[in-house]
Amino acid sequence: MFNFYNQATYVLTANSVLSKTPTPKAKIRVLQQAAEKGVRTDLGHRSVLNFAEAVRKLPQLQSEFRQRFQPWFTGNVLDRLEKSEEELVPVWSLWHQFALHADQLWSKATPDPYIALRNSLATLRSAMVREFRPLRSAGVRVRILSETVLWDQRPALWLAIDVETPVALHEAFQRTVAALRAAMGTVAPDSLLWYALSFWWPTLVFVPLVTGKSLAPEAWKVDTVTFISGAAFGDRDWWNYVLHTVPPTTWSQFRLAVWEDPRLAIAKQLQTHLGVLWALLTRFADFELMPPFEEPGQLVMQDFIDRLGRDLSAAAQGVADRITELTAYINTLSAEELQQRLGLMAVAEGLTQVGLDLLAPVHDQGELRLDLTGAKEWLGRVQAALARVDALRLCWAADVLGLPVSWSQSTRPG
DSSP: OHHHHHHHHHHHHHHHHHTTOOSHHHHHHHHHHHHHTTOOOSOHHHHHHHHHHHHHHHHHHHHHHHHHHGGGOOTTHHHHHHHHHTTHHHHHHHHHHHHHOTTSOOOTTSOOHHHHHHHHHHHHHHHHHHHHGGGGGGTOEEEEEESSSOBTTBOEEEEEEEESSGGGHHHHHHHHHHHHHHHHOOOOTTSHHHHHHHHHOSEEEEEEEETTBBSSSEEEEEEHHHHHTTOSSSTTOGGGGSOEEOOHHHHTTTTOOBOOOTTHHHHHHHHHHHHHHHHHHHHHHGGGGSOOOOHHHHHHHHHHHHHHHHHHHHHHHHHHHHHHHHHHHHHTSOHHHHHTOHHHHHHHHHHHHHHHHTOOOBOTTSOBOOSHHHHHHHHHHHHHHHHHHHHHHHHHHHHHHTOOOOTTSSOOOO
């Protein structure tokens, strides 16, 4: 707000005159006179942005303030304070109109800027309903779960994506993303919708459900500004397809049921261990960016590498144990039984390829080659294995829950 206050003085001075100047020529003269007197006339846009950033930070500030100072407040004093702070958005709307459109005459017929801001979001909701409706014919039901539950202390739009079988989730997510893009259309930076999204839906959260229940308290999430820029789901943006754990206090607000079967945890644990292995290898590969070390630094670095190597071995062992557990279960079935369980067949094929992906680089003597070249080579294959295991987990879940598998709905994990 400090930057805003500094800029607002200039905007108030210049725009209070410009708003009363009737002709373009007269406006030019006013701008020239302002420049001669040291009054800046180019800060309207920047002041709007800084005010908007303060509004966006407000929920996080309120949450942090509550955690630290709530014991010093009695009754509903803090509630009333936060309620009064909600007026910042209507005030921002007025400032947006004044700072950027001071030349537009206001009258009783002029739409209220705050109502126009809210209406831009209401129009988007209607468009979302329209775009989501056709997905039902593909077995995908999308609905708004919440607009008030916070994600990481920020407001968020929570969407539930409900399908009939786990293997349909990835395609359903892609269809939902495409439909949401169609509903939003092109969102121009600094448009009212752009600001409305950044105020009330700065984060988009997609909660996957299978017949109304979750496989685990998890969700996909993406920054809204990144999403509307079109840069969120490119071929290289694989991290946006990673599920994030929803904190228990947040999840409890939705009252969503979770599928309960201990067998589901096996494939999930495989995915978790594999994610840890990938993260450790990423840290190892980052050594390439570090400068050479003197002798004392080399000793410290060697100790770090030794500890990292032990952690890598533990993560790799966790992956191997889960693969062994899944394979052991599959091996208890006859060939005829396996033929009747398409999801499990896909798991068996996928595990074979994952095993090949996870073969660690070794020296000629068969020892683990934990150098920079070996780590980078292994990292690429582990990243490929992560995608396979994600699909494999959904096939395993479909088999555990006795739900159908259709390869028209998903990429086979092998």
